Amino acid sequence: MPLEMKAENRPPAGTADPEEVERFSRLAGQWWDPEGKFRPLHRINPLRIGYIRDWTARHFEAAGGGRRAAGEKESSFLTPRPAPLAALSLLDIGCGGGLVCEPMARLGAAVTGIDAAEKNIGVARTHAEQSGLSIDYRCMTAEALAETGAQFDVVLALEIVEHVADVTLFVEQCARLVKPGGLFFLSTINRTLRAYGLAIFGAEYILRWLPRGTHTFEKFLRPSEVHAHLRKAGLSVIDMQGMVFRPLRNEWTLTPEDVSVNYLLAARKD
Numbered sequence: 001m002p003l004e005m006k007a008e009n010r011p012p013a014g015t016a017d018p019e020e021v022e023r024f025s026r027l028a029g030q031w032w033d034p035e036g037k038f039r040p041l042h043r044i045n046p047l048r049i050g051y052i053r054d055w056t057a058r059h060f061e062a063a064g065g066g067r068r069a070a071g072e073k074e075s076s077f078l079t080p081r082p083a084p085l086a087a088l089s090l091l092d093i094g095c096g097g098g099l100v101c102e103p104m105a106r107l108g109a110a111v112t113g114i115d116a117a118e119k120n121i122g123v124a125r126t127h128a129e130q131s132g133l134s135i136d137y138r139c140m141t142a143e144a145l146a147e148t149g150a151q152f153d154v155v156l157a158l159e160i161v162e163h164v165a166d167v168t169l170f171v172e173q174c175a176r177l178v179k180p181g182g183l184f185f186l187s188t189i190n191r192t193l194r195a196y197g198l199a200i201f202g203a204e205y206i207l208r209w210l211p212r213g214t215h216t217f218e219k220f221l222r223p224s225e226v227h228a229h230l231r232k233a234g235l236s237v238i239d240m241q242g243m244v245f246r247p248l249r250n251e252w253t254l255t256p257e258d259v260s261v262n263y264l265l266a267a268r269k270d
Contacts, residue, residue, distance in 0.1 A: 015173065016116040016141050017165040023214070024096065024163075028119035031097025032127055041099055041159065044243055044252050048158060048264065049103045051254065052185050055239065055266045056154055057084040059183055083108030091152040091177055093142050094160030098124035098135065105133045112136040112152070114145055142173040151179040158187045158264075162219045167229060175233035178269040184235050187243070187264040191220035195261045198245075223259055230267050240265040 030036035086108035092101050095113030097120055105111045105128075113135055115121050121139045128135045138145070155178045157170075164170040178184050189199050196217050227237055241254040243262035254264070 014141055014143050015164045015166055015170040017163060020163040021116045025117040025119045028097065028117065028123050031099065031120070031123050038096075038099070041096075044262070045099055045103070047243055047252050047254055048100065048187065049107075051241065051264055051266075052100075052104070052154070052156065053084060053107055055185075056088065056183060059268070060088060060153070063181060085109035085154075088153040089179075090154040090156070091145075091150075092156045092158070093174060093177075094157065094163070095124060095137070096120050098127055098137070100156060100158060101135050101137075102128060102131060102133055105135050109154070110136075112138065112150075114138050114140050114142070116141050142170060142177065146173045146176040151177055151182070153179055153182045154185070155182070156185045158185065161186060161188045161221060161226070162216075167221065168232075171229040171233045171235075175230075175235050175269065178235070180269055182269050184230075184267045184269065185265070186226065186230075186267070187262065188226065189220045189262055190260055191217065191222050191225075192260050195220060198261050223263060223265075226265070235267040235269055237265055237267045 027037050031038055033039075034042040084107055085104065088109050090104050090109040090111050092104070092111065092113045095101050095115050098113060101111050101113040101124065113121075113124060114137075115124070116139070118139045121137050124135070125137050128137070155174055157174055161167060161170060174184060174186075189195050199220075200217060223240060230237060240259060241256055241264050242259040243252055243264055244255055244258050245252050
């Protein structure tokens with residue numbers, strides 16, 4: 001996949017791919033079923049949540065952040081807090097049914113979740129209400145929200161960049177939504193033969209963890225391509241980890257040594 005698309009070849013509709021939106025709309029009712037079509041997301045969610053929580057807490061503590069109460073001693077990064085993301089604003093782009101938004105809200109962040117599929121937003125709102133959580137859910141695209149001038153301390157784009165119509169435009173709009181000094185988190189799938197074997201052939205055809213057609217190999221992005229998009233948009237990568245499934249232990253782990261399939265990264269807006 002080329003790093004940039006010529007202007008005349010860009011899809012006119014913006015970042016949302018209508019076919020992808022319709023595909024996930026059909027699955028909207030299954031978002032919160034841990035054994036349903038979104039089972040892989042439920043399995044990797046603890047990794048994603050822990051990674052985002054720890055990097056965000058460390059980053060804003062180091063920056064001063066204004067999050068420490070008067071007279072409170074500076075705590076160790078390794079010491080958990082009841083609400084480590086308190087006083088921070090967080091945006092989840094492509095939030096789906098709210099699998100990441102709800103844990104982020106419980107960690108203290110003021111959370112906004114956006115998705116181009118209206119059915120997803122409906123599911124997310126209902127589940128948040130049932131859970132007693134206040135989350136601002138909106139059915140809109142990243143570019144539509146960016147046009148309002150909104151910015152957030154933390155912006156998430158998890159398992160979505162491989163589904164958008166225009167990667168360059170999408171990353172540009174994500175960067176616009178990050179406050180100066182804020183963080184951007186992205187996770188996606190590498191474009192490798194191993195990723196094809198595991199994420200498409202294995203997950204969709206053999207194990208049937210995902211519906212067939214969920215992923216398109218040509219839309220996967222190599223880390224070097226993602227880094228190039230981020231640099232162009234004014235974001236600097238500060239960490240990258242592979243998300244690796246360990247079948248003998250039946251668990252997912254983070255490792256910087258293996259980004260050949262799923263990977264997760266943190267970037268800073270200077």
